[in-house]
Amino acid sequence: MAEFENSERELLDALLEALLALPQAHAQIEQSEVKIGPRGEADALIGAFINRQPLLLLVEIKAQLFPRDVREAIWQLRNNQAHLSNSGDDREIIPFFVARAISPGAREIFREERVGYFDLGGSLYIPGKKAFIFLDKPAPKKGTKKFDSIFQGQKARALQEIYERRQDWLGVKDLADASGVSPATASETLTELERREWVDVQGAGPSKQRRLRAARPLLEAWTSYASDQKAPTVRRYYVPKGSDALELALRLDQACDEATAAYAVTGEVAAQIYAPYLSSISQLRCRIEPGQKLIEALLNLDARPVAEGWNLGIIEAKSRRDVAVGQRIDGVCYAPPLQVYLDLLQASGRSREMAMHLRSECLDK
DNA sequence: ATATTCCATCGCGCAATCCG
Protein backbone atom coordinates (compact mmCIF):
# COMPACT_ATOMS: atom_id res chain seq x y z
CA MET A 1 0.00 0.00 0.00
CA ALA A 2 2.78 2.37 0.95
CA GLU A 3 4.28 1.81 -2.43
CA PHE A 4 1.06 2.81 -4.11
CA GLU A 5 0.95 6.02 -2.05
CA ASN A 6 4.42 6.79 -3.28
CA SER A 7 3.58 6.41 -6.90
CA GLU A 8 0.46 8.52 -6.42
CA ARG A 9 2.63 11.32 -5.11
CA GLU A 10 5.07 10.85 -7.93
CA LEU A 11 2.32 11.08 -10.53
CA LEU A 12 0.76 14.15 -8.96
CA ASP A 13 4.13 15.87 -8.77
CA ALA A 14 4.76 15.11 -12.43
CA LEU A 15 1.36 16.53 -13.32
CA LEU A 16 1.98 19.72 -11.37
CA GLU A 17 5.33 20.12 -13.04
CA ALA A 18 3.74 19.72 -16.46
CA LEU A 19 1.02 22.25 -15.65
CA LEU A 20 3.51 24.79 -14.36
CA ALA A 21 5.59 24.37 -17.49
CA LEU A 22 2.71 25.76 -19.55
CA PRO A 23 2.98 29.44 -20.40
CA GLN A 24 1.01 31.71 -18.11
CA ALA A 25 -0.14 28.88 -15.95
CA HIS A 26 -0.42 28.26 -12.29
CA ALA A 27 -1.50 25.17 -10.40
CA GLN A 28 -1.62 23.80 -6.91
CA ILE A 29 -3.03 20.85 -5.09
CA GLU A 30 -5.99 22.03 -3.05
CA GLN A 31 -6.96 18.78 -1.44
CA SER A 32 -6.09 15.15 -1.68
CA GLU A 33 -8.25 12.12 -0.86
CA VAL A 34 -11.44 14.09 -1.18
CA LYS A 35 -14.84 12.79 -0.16
CA ILE A 36 -17.57 14.02 -2.45
CA GLY A 37 -21.28 13.51 -1.95
CA PRO A 38 -22.68 10.35 -0.41
CA ARG A 39 -20.15 7.85 -1.66
CA GLY A 40 -17.90 9.57 -4.12
CA GLU A 41 -14.24 10.31 -3.76
CA ALA A 42 -11.40 11.66 -5.78
CA ASP A 43 -7.68 11.30 -5.33
CA ALA A 44 -7.06 15.02 -5.53
CA LEU A 45 -8.41 18.42 -6.41
CA ILE A 46 -6.08 20.67 -8.30
CA GLY A 47 -6.81 24.36 -8.75
CA ALA A 48 -5.25 25.84 -11.85
CA PHE A 49 -5.11 28.98 -13.93
CA ILE A 50 -4.61 28.40 -17.61
CA ASN A 51 -5.01 31.21 -20.12
CA ARG A 52 -6.25 33.27 -17.16
CA GLN A 53 -9.12 30.82 -16.80
CA PRO A 54 -9.67 29.35 -13.36
CA LEU A 55 -10.10 25.59 -13.51
CA LEU A 56 -10.69 22.87 -10.99
CA LEU A 57 -9.30 19.47 -11.92
CA LEU A 58 -11.06 16.55 -10.32
CA VAL A 59 -8.25 14.05 -10.35
CA GLU A 60 -8.35 10.28 -10.31
CA ILE A 61 -5.06 8.40 -10.20
CA LYS A 62 -4.48 4.97 -11.70
CA ALA A 63 -1.45 2.87 -12.47
CA GLN A 64 -2.39 2.22 -16.09
CA LEU A 65 -5.47 2.87 -18.11
CA PHE A 66 -7.11 0.76 -20.77
CA PRO A 67 -10.46 1.45 -22.48
CA ARG A 68 -12.22 -0.92 -20.11
CA ASP A 69 -10.94 0.85 -16.99
CA VAL A 70 -11.83 4.18 -18.50
CA ARG A 71 -15.48 3.41 -19.11
CA GLU A 72 -15.83 2.01 -15.62
CA ALA A 73 -14.28 5.06 -14.06
CA ILE A 74 -15.76 7.86 -16.12
CA TRP A 75 -19.36 7.74 -14.92
CA GLN A 76 -18.15 7.67 -11.33
CA LEU A 77 -16.11 10.76 -11.94
CA ARG A 78 -18.98 12.45 -13.75
CA ASN A 79 -21.14 11.83 -10.71
CA ASN A 80 -18.59 13.52 -8.52
CA GLN A 81 -18.39 16.37 -10.93
CA ALA A 82 -22.13 16.93 -10.60
CA HIS A 83 -21.88 17.05 -6.82
CA LEU A 84 -19.01 19.48 -6.93
CA SER A 85 -20.71 21.87 -9.27
CA ASN A 86 -23.52 22.23 -6.74
CA SER A 87 -21.10 23.33 -4.08
CA GLY A 88 -20.92 26.96 -5.06
CA ASP A 89 -17.50 26.93 -6.67
CA ASP A 90 -17.88 28.77 -9.98
CA ARG A 91 -14.68 27.50 -11.57
CA GLU A 92 -15.01 25.16 -14.51
CA ILE A 93 -14.68 21.62 -13.24
CA ILE A 94 -12.81 19.14 -15.39
CA PRO A 95 -12.77 15.42 -14.69
CA PHE A 96 -9.18 14.34 -14.99
CA PHE A 97 -7.21 11.10 -15.03
CA VAL A 98 -3.57 10.65 -14.21
CA ALA A 99 -1.76 7.42 -14.91
CA ARG A 100 1.70 6.04 -15.42
CA ALA A 101 0.70 5.02 -18.90
CA ILE A 102 -2.49 5.37 -20.92
CA SER A 103 -3.22 3.09 -23.84
CA PRO A 104 -3.99 4.63 -27.23
CA GLY A 105 -7.56 3.35 -27.13
CA ALA A 106 -8.11 4.88 -23.71
CA ARG A 107 -6.84 8.26 -24.91
CA GLU A 108 -9.35 8.24 -27.71
CA ILE A 109 -12.19 7.65 -25.31
CA PHE A 110 -11.00 10.47 -23.09
CA ARG A 111 -11.00 12.89 -25.98
CA GLU A 112 -14.43 11.78 -27.15
CA GLU A 113 -15.77 12.22 -23.65
CA ARG A 114 -13.87 15.42 -23.05
CA VAL A 115 -12.19 14.09 -19.96
CA GLY A 116 -8.70 15.37 -19.19
CA TYR A 117 -5.67 13.13 -18.86
CA PHE A 118 -1.98 13.12 -18.15
CA ASP A 119 0.62 10.38 -18.27
CA LEU A 120 4.28 10.08 -17.36
CA GLY A 121 5.24 10.36 -21.00
CA GLY A 122 4.16 14.00 -20.74
CA SER A 123 0.93 13.76 -22.71
CA LEU A 124 -1.51 16.32 -21.45
CA TYR A 125 -5.11 16.91 -22.41
CA ILE A 126 -7.22 19.58 -20.76
CA PRO A 127 -10.58 20.13 -22.45
CA GLY A 128 -11.47 23.47 -20.86
CA LYS A 129 -14.09 25.60 -22.57
CA LYS A 130 -11.77 28.56 -22.76
CA ALA A 131 -8.52 26.87 -21.94
CA PHE A 132 -7.90 23.96 -24.22
CA ILE A 133 -4.63 22.09 -23.99
CA PHE A 134 -3.58 19.09 -26.03
CA LEU A 135 -0.01 17.89 -25.90
CA ASP A 136 0.40 14.52 -27.54
CA LYS A 137 3.68 12.92 -26.69
CA PRO A 138 4.65 9.41 -27.60
CA ALA A 139 3.92 7.03 -24.75
CA PRO A 140 6.87 6.53 -22.41
CA LYS A 141 9.18 3.66 -23.27
CA LYS A 142 8.16 1.58 -20.31
CA GLY A 143 4.53 2.19 -21.19
CA THR A 144 4.71 1.17 -24.83
CA LYS A 145 6.63 -1.87 -23.82
CA LYS A 146 3.80 -2.86 -21.57
CA PHE A 147 1.11 -2.25 -24.17
CA ASP A 148 3.05 -4.13 -26.81
CA SER A 149 3.82 -7.08 -24.63
CA ILE A 150 0.68 -8.81 -25.82
CA PHE A 151 2.37 -9.22 -29.18
CA GLN A 152 5.46 -10.81 -27.72
CA GLY A 153 6.42 -14.30 -26.65
CA GLN A 154 3.83 -16.72 -25.45
CA LYS A 155 1.04 -14.19 -25.52
CA ALA A 156 1.59 -13.74 -29.23
CA ARG A 157 1.15 -17.49 -29.64
CA ALA A 158 -2.09 -17.40 -27.74
CA LEU A 159 -3.16 -14.40 -29.75
CA GLN A 160 -2.53 -16.20 -33.02
CA GLU A 161 -4.81 -18.97 -31.89
CA ILE A 162 -7.46 -16.48 -30.81
CA TYR A 163 -7.28 -14.86 -34.21
CA GLU A 164 -7.47 -18.16 -36.06
CA ARG A 165 -10.58 -19.03 -34.14
CA ARG A 166 -12.08 -15.59 -34.05
CA GLN A 167 -15.52 -17.02 -34.78
CA ASP A 168 -15.48 -19.23 -31.70
CA TRP A 169 -16.19 -18.66 -28.05
CA LEU A 170 -13.06 -19.65 -26.16
CA GLY A 171 -12.45 -20.67 -22.58
CA VAL A 172 -9.07 -20.21 -20.94
CA LYS A 173 -8.42 -23.92 -20.89
CA ASP A 174 -9.47 -24.36 -24.52
CA LEU A 175 -7.06 -21.69 -25.51
CA ALA A 176 -4.25 -23.03 -23.36
CA ASP A 177 -4.62 -26.53 -24.79
CA ALA A 178 -4.97 -25.39 -28.37
CA SER A 179 -2.05 -22.98 -28.36
CA GLY A 180 0.32 -24.76 -26.02
CA VAL A 181 0.68 -21.87 -23.57
CA SER A 182 0.04 -22.24 -19.87
CA PRO A 183 -3.45 -21.52 -18.52
CA ALA A 184 -2.00 -18.55 -16.65
CA THR A 185 -0.68 -16.99 -19.81
CA ALA A 186 -3.89 -17.79 -21.68
CA SER A 187 -5.89 -16.11 -18.96
CA GLU A 188 -3.71 -13.01 -18.96
CA THR A 189 -3.82 -12.72 -22.71
CA LEU A 190 -7.60 -12.81 -22.70
CA THR A 191 -7.77 -10.39 -19.79
CA GLU A 192 -5.61 -7.95 -21.68
CA LEU A 193 -7.89 -8.20 -24.69
CA GLU A 194 -10.79 -7.52 -22.38
CA ARG A 195 -9.19 -4.35 -21.08
CA ARG A 196 -8.76 -3.16 -24.63
CA GLU A 197 -12.40 -4.05 -25.34
CA TRP A 198 -11.37 -6.30 -28.18
CA VAL A 199 -13.36 -9.33 -27.01
CA ASP A 200 -16.95 -10.06 -26.08
CA VAL A 201 -17.48 -11.81 -22.79
CA GLN A 202 -20.01 -14.45 -21.95
CA GLY A 203 -20.63 -16.10 -18.59
CA ALA A 204 -18.41 -15.85 -15.54
CA GLY A 205 -16.20 -17.99 -13.35
CA PRO A 206 -15.33 -21.41 -14.71
CA SER A 207 -17.81 -21.07 -17.55
CA LYS A 208 -16.45 -17.77 -18.78
CA GLN A 209 -15.89 -17.52 -22.50
CA ARG A 210 -14.61 -14.84 -24.81
CA ARG A 211 -14.80 -14.23 -28.48
CA LEU A 212 -12.74 -11.85 -30.54
CA ARG A 213 -14.88 -8.91 -31.57
CA ALA A 214 -12.39 -6.35 -32.79
CA ALA A 215 -10.40 -8.43 -35.22
CA ARG A 216 -9.55 -5.41 -37.30
CA PRO A 217 -8.26 -3.14 -34.54
CA LEU A 218 -6.23 -6.08 -33.30
CA LEU A 219 -4.76 -6.56 -36.74
CA GLU A 220 -4.07 -2.83 -37.03
CA ALA A 221 -2.25 -2.75 -33.74
CA TRP A 222 -0.30 -5.88 -34.54
CA THR A 223 0.63 -4.50 -37.93
CA SER A 224 2.07 -1.31 -36.54
CA TYR A 225 3.86 -3.26 -33.84
CA ALA A 226 5.40 -5.63 -36.37
CA SER A 227 6.39 -2.76 -38.64
CA ASP A 228 8.30 -1.14 -35.81
CA GLN A 229 10.10 -4.29 -34.81
CA LYS A 230 13.37 -5.08 -36.42
CA ALA A 231 13.18 -8.11 -38.63
CA PRO A 232 14.26 -11.38 -37.04
CA THR A 233 17.56 -12.88 -38.12
CA VAL A 234 17.40 -14.83 -41.35
CA ARG A 235 20.09 -17.33 -42.26
CA ARG A 236 20.57 -17.64 -45.97
CA TYR A 237 21.49 -20.82 -47.78
CA TYR A 238 21.88 -22.10 -51.26
CA VAL A 239 20.40 -25.46 -52.07
CA PRO A 240 21.70 -26.95 -55.32
CA LYS A 241 19.18 -27.44 -58.07
CA GLY A 242 16.45 -25.66 -56.15
CA SER A 243 15.42 -23.07 -58.67
CA ASP A 244 11.71 -23.58 -58.27
CA ALA A 245 10.53 -22.63 -54.79
CA LEU A 246 7.61 -25.04 -54.69
CA GLU A 247 9.76 -27.91 -55.73
CA LEU A 248 12.30 -26.85 -53.13
CA ALA A 249 9.54 -26.82 -50.54
CA LEU A 250 8.79 -30.46 -51.28
CA ARG A 251 12.43 -31.37 -50.79
CA LEU A 252 12.44 -29.36 -47.59
CA ASP A 253 9.49 -31.40 -46.39
CA GLN A 254 11.32 -34.58 -47.09
CA ALA A 255 14.54 -33.40 -45.47
CA CYS A 256 12.72 -32.27 -42.33
CA ASP A 257 10.75 -35.47 -42.21
CA GLU A 258 13.93 -37.52 -42.24
CA ALA A 259 15.36 -35.34 -39.50
CA THR A 260 12.02 -35.38 -37.62
CA ALA A 261 12.26 -31.61 -37.49
CA ALA A 262 9.16 -29.42 -37.33
CA TYR A 263 9.11 -26.74 -39.99
CA ALA A 264 6.72 -24.21 -41.48
CA VAL A 265 7.00 -22.43 -44.79
CA THR A 266 6.22 -18.72 -44.65
CA GLY A 267 6.91 -15.56 -46.65
CA GLU A 268 6.13 -15.20 -50.32
CA VAL A 269 5.72 -18.89 -51.06
CA ALA A 270 3.14 -19.35 -48.32
CA ALA A 271 1.37 -16.14 -49.28
CA GLN A 272 1.15 -17.43 -52.82
CA ILE A 273 -0.64 -20.55 -51.58
CA TYR A 274 -3.16 -18.63 -49.50
CA ALA A 275 -3.70 -15.75 -51.89
CA PRO A 276 -2.05 -16.04 -55.31
CA TYR A 277 -0.36 -12.83 -56.38
CA LEU A 278 3.00 -13.17 -58.08
CA SER A 279 3.89 -15.85 -60.54
CA SER A 280 7.50 -16.70 -60.00
CA ILE A 281 9.13 -16.96 -56.64
CA SER A 282 12.64 -18.22 -56.27
CA GLN A 283 13.31 -17.82 -52.58
CA LEU A 284 11.83 -20.01 -49.91
CA ARG A 285 11.46 -18.70 -46.37
CA CYS A 286 10.69 -20.96 -43.47
CA ARG A 287 11.16 -21.73 -39.81
CA ILE A 288 12.68 -24.98 -38.64
CA GLU A 289 12.84 -26.10 -35.05
CA PRO A 290 16.33 -25.27 -33.84
CA GLY A 291 19.05 -27.55 -32.59
CA GLN A 292 20.51 -30.76 -33.90
CA LYS A 293 17.44 -31.45 -36.02
CA LEU A 294 17.90 -28.22 -37.92
CA ILE A 295 21.50 -29.10 -38.68
CA GLU A 296 20.45 -32.52 -39.86
CA ALA A 297 17.73 -31.16 -42.08
CA LEU A 298 20.16 -28.74 -43.70
CA LEU A 299 22.57 -31.59 -44.23
CA ASN A 300 19.87 -33.64 -45.90
CA LEU A 301 19.22 -30.76 -48.25
CA ASP A 302 22.88 -30.21 -48.95
CA ALA A 303 22.25 -26.55 -48.09
CA ARG A 304 25.29 -24.26 -47.90
CA PRO A 305 25.41 -20.94 -46.13
CA VAL A 306 25.87 -18.10 -48.63
CA ALA A 307 25.79 -14.32 -48.60
CA GLU A 308 24.54 -13.87 -52.14
CA GLY A 309 22.30 -15.89 -54.38
CA TRP A 310 20.36 -17.67 -51.67
CA ASN A 311 17.26 -19.69 -52.32
CA LEU A 312 16.52 -20.89 -48.81
CA GLY A 313 16.07 -18.50 -45.87
CA ILE A 314 15.71 -19.85 -42.37
CA ILE A 315 14.07 -17.47 -39.92
CA GLU A 316 15.61 -17.86 -36.51
CA ALA A 317 13.35 -19.76 -34.14
CA LYS A 318 14.20 -19.95 -30.48
CA SER A 319 12.35 -23.15 -29.84
CA ARG A 320 10.03 -25.68 -31.32
CA ARG A 321 7.19 -23.48 -30.07
CA ASP A 322 8.10 -20.70 -32.48
CA VAL A 323 7.40 -23.00 -35.37
CA ALA A 324 3.65 -22.71 -35.73
CA VAL A 325 2.19 -24.91 -38.40
CA GLY A 326 -1.10 -23.82 -39.85
CA GLN A 327 -1.95 -26.43 -42.40
CA ARG A 328 -0.44 -28.94 -44.72
CA ILE A 329 -1.21 -28.38 -48.37
CA ASP A 330 0.03 -30.60 -51.18
CA GLY A 331 2.67 -32.17 -49.01
CA VAL A 332 4.10 -28.99 -47.52
CA CYS A 333 3.58 -27.48 -44.05
CA TYR A 334 2.68 -23.80 -44.09
CA ALA A 335 2.63 -21.30 -41.26
CA PRO A 336 -0.81 -19.89 -40.47
CA PRO A 337 -1.86 -16.92 -42.64
CA LEU A 338 -1.47 -14.41 -39.84
CA GLN A 339 2.11 -15.52 -39.21
CA VAL A 340 2.83 -15.30 -42.92
CA TYR A 341 1.38 -11.81 -42.96
CA LEU A 342 3.56 -10.69 -40.07
CA ASP A 343 6.65 -12.23 -41.64
CA LEU A 344 5.97 -10.43 -44.91
CA LEU A 345 5.67 -7.14 -43.04
CA GLN A 346 9.10 -7.64 -41.52
CA ALA A 347 10.75 -8.56 -44.78
CA SER A 348 11.62 -5.86 -47.27
CA GLY A 349 10.83 -4.86 -50.82
CA ARG A 350 7.88 -6.38 -52.65
CA SER A 351 6.74 -8.41 -49.71
CA ARG A 352 4.83 -5.52 -48.17
CA GLU A 353 2.53 -5.48 -51.18
CA MET A 354 2.02 -9.19 -50.80
CA ALA A 355 1.30 -8.69 -47.14
CA MET A 356 -1.47 -6.24 -47.99
CA HIS A 357 -2.88 -8.59 -50.59
CA LEU A 358 -2.84 -11.54 -48.23
CA ARG A 359 -4.50 -9.45 -45.59
CA SER A 360 -7.37 -8.38 -47.77
CA GLU A 361 -7.89 -11.90 -49.08
CA CYS A 362 -7.58 -13.94 -45.92
CA LEU A 363 -7.45 -11.86 -42.79
CA ASP A 364 -9.90 -8.99 -43.01
CA LYS A 365 -13.06 -10.85 -42.30
C1' DA B 1 -14.72 -28.05 -12.00
C1' DT B 2 -12.26 -23.72 -14.34
C1' DA B 3 -10.60 -18.84 -13.94
C1' DT B 4 -7.66 -15.65 -11.84
C1' DT B 5 -4.04 -13.83 -9.10
C1' DC B 6 0.33 -14.26 -6.87
C1' DC B 7 5.09 -15.33 -6.64
C1' DA B 8 9.60 -17.47 -7.46
C1' DT B 9 12.36 -18.40 -11.30
C1' DC B 10 14.16 -17.62 -15.80
C1' DG B 11 15.54 -15.11 -19.78
C1' DC B 12 16.31 -11.02 -22.24
C1' DG B 13 17.62 -6.38 -23.19
C1' DC B 14 20.32 -2.65 -21.77
C1' DA B 15 24.25 -0.37 -20.11
C1' DA B 16 28.65 0.15 -18.14
C1' DT B 17 33.10 -1.88 -18.91
C1' DC B 18 36.97 -3.90 -21.19
C1' DC B 19 39.71 -4.81 -25.23
C1' DG B 20 41.52 -4.12 -29.87
Place this chain on the structure above:
DNA sequence: CGGATTGCGCGATGGAATAT
Protein backbone atom coordinates in the same frame (compact mmCIF):
# COMPACT_ATOMS: atom_id res chain seq x y z
C1' DC C 1 37.65 5.71 -30.40
C1' DG C 2 34.58 1.80 -31.90
C1' DG C 3 32.98 -2.61 -30.97
C1' DA C 4 32.30 -6.68 -28.39
C1' DT C 5 31.44 -8.54 -23.56
C1' DT C 6 29.89 -9.19 -19.19
C1' DG C 7 26.83 -7.74 -15.28
C1' DC C 8 22.53 -6.13 -13.77
C1' DG C 9 17.61 -5.17 -13.45
C1' DC C 10 13.23 -5.63 -15.22
C1' DG C 11 9.57 -8.16 -17.11
C1' DA C 12 7.73 -12.51 -18.90
C1' DT C 13 6.59 -17.06 -17.55
C1' DG C 14 4.14 -20.96 -15.62
C1' DG C 15 3.28 -23.43 -11.31
C1' DA C 16 0.69 -22.86 -6.90
C1' DA C 17 -2.66 -20.77 -4.19
C1' DT C 18 -7.03 -18.61 -4.24
C1' DA C 19 -11.45 -17.13 -6.10
C1' DT C 20 -15.74 -18.14 -8.50
